[in-house]
Amino acid sequence: MRAVVYQGSRKLSLEERPVPEPGGDEVLVEVSHCGICGSDLHLVLEEMGRPGSIGGHEWSGRIAAVGSRVQGWREGELVVGGPSPSCGECHACLAGRPSLCSGRGEAGMGRSEGAFADYVRVAADELVRVPDGLGPREAALAEPLAVALHAITRSAVVPGARALVTGAGPLGLLLIAALRARGVEAITASEPAPRRRERAGRVGATLLVEPDALVTPRMPFTIVDEPYDVAFECSGNPRAMESALAQLRRTGTLVIVGTGMRRPKLDHNRVLLNELVVTGAYCYDAGGFEDALTLLASRTLPTDALIEPGDVPLAGLEDALHGLAAGELAGKVMVVPKEAP
Ligand SMILES: [Zn+2]
Ligand SMILES: [Zn+2]
Incomplete structure (x- = not known):
């Protein structure tokens, strides 16, 4: 598959990588849309990222393969990447603030395998189903919303x-x-x-x-x-x-x-x-993705103005990062790995 890999020193490159194998509790998702987040800008332009990593966490896509122990998900379903599970027992979880769960990894460091790629591998318990009637482009707004x-x-x-x-x-x-x-x-x-x-x-x-x-x-x-x-x-x-x-x-x-x-x-x-x-405000409310998807599916948000009209291919990611940092691009930029035929 193709993936945009952070090289260090503010550089990105489009590389060929093997399609990841989902583990027993994981699924493989074919990425449809992946929004560029402010954190992606920090990771690249402020050199906070780890060289060799792939950015992109605001994605939607269809399940392409399901790990052997995964239940409740099947190939072809439209999903978005949701929050990592919280422990339910720590001080923050008991206070109804799961985004601050002490069991979660260090905040803001990003993952090494993001969705600026043809495929992304993800734990099945981090998936959120997209409601009927909502397409992948709007659904990719779920995380920032x-x-x-x-x-x-x-x-x-x-x-x-x-x-x-x-x-x-x-x-x-x-x-x-x-x-x-x-x-x-x-x-x-x-x-x-x-x-x-x-x-x-x-x-x-x-x-x-x-x-x-x-x-x-x-x-x-x-x-x-x-x-x-x-x-x-x-x-x-x-x-x-x-x-x-x-x-x-x-x-x-x-x-x-x-x-x-x-x-x-x-x-x-x-x-x-x-x-x-x-x-x-760090990350999400409990149930925040479901609330965001419900709001998007209600069609009351001006998504035409919230999303930049021109989707960009993987090869256009670096230019889009600079356009966003310069304030030339106003709305959410969607990266679409699958270029139009
Ligand atoms: Zn984000
Ligand atoms: Zn917790």
């Missing part, structure tokens, strides 16, 4: 609240669309790239601003004129986090969703004086 839904859960936002989203890349756009679907109607998107700002409006943001429009008051007890109940930082840019915090009303909540290697400064006085909550 589950991330967006988890961020909404962490924010405890209620319908009627005012929300700020900083960074309207693929994840910010999904978050805006998911907020609308959850009944939040006043959504401001702050984004420097014009193409992404415009796209934020198409997926449901009601006010579009450039980052400089968000002014941080000089004194930490001063609240801006039109403050937000919740802010979602999706850019990973330290200045965006600093300015998002300053847009909150008293008791407001900032949810950190975007990752980045540069650290922001936290105005602890503003947090203290206004009893702000700063939290992170």
Whole structure:
């Protein structure tokens, strides 16, 4: 099979690899679509990846082979890659926060065998079935949408609240669309790239601003004129986090969703004086993939604007990574290994 392999030093190459043999508890999936995640950008462009590894975790595809001990799955079924199972017994699991299960591997390190390839091998207990009527292209949004839904859960936002989203890349756009679907109607998107700002409006943001429009008051007890109940930082840019915090009303909540290697400064006085909550959102709610697939199957999300119109072949992955990092591509880019005949 063909696979895009990380070479180290920000380089990718398209290689021939043997099709993986599924073990007894595994299945082999023929990849249909695989979205490019912000984490794939970090792995390659910030050199966090392990040389020899294959990226891509936001995939959909059809089961091509089933391991000898696998029950309940058969060849040809349309599936997406779901969360790795949690132990159900640790402190985080008992608190209903399975994404923080202590039995899981180190966060954010990625797998060595991803789906930027013709086939991906996966444990059968990590599969999630795609509901009838939902195609593989939209279904590949399940993972990042589950991330967006988890961020909404962490924010405890209620319908009627005012929300700020900083960074309207693929994840910010999904978050805006998911907020609308959850009944939040006043959504401001702050984004420097014009193409992404415009796209934020198409997926449901009601006010579009450039980052400089968000002014941080000089004194930490001063609240801006039109403050937000919740802010979602999706850019990973330290200045965006600093300015998002300053847009909150008293008791407001900032949810950190975007990752980045540069650290922001936290105005602890503003947090203290206004009893702000700063939290992170890592991965998914329990049942987050099922919720995401149900929402996608409801056909209420503007998937045309959430997914970039041009799908890219495996050989186009590297260019797409740079296009995303430069903010030239707004929506989720789908890699499609099977090129059109
Ligand atoms: Zn992802
Ligand atoms: Zn656990």
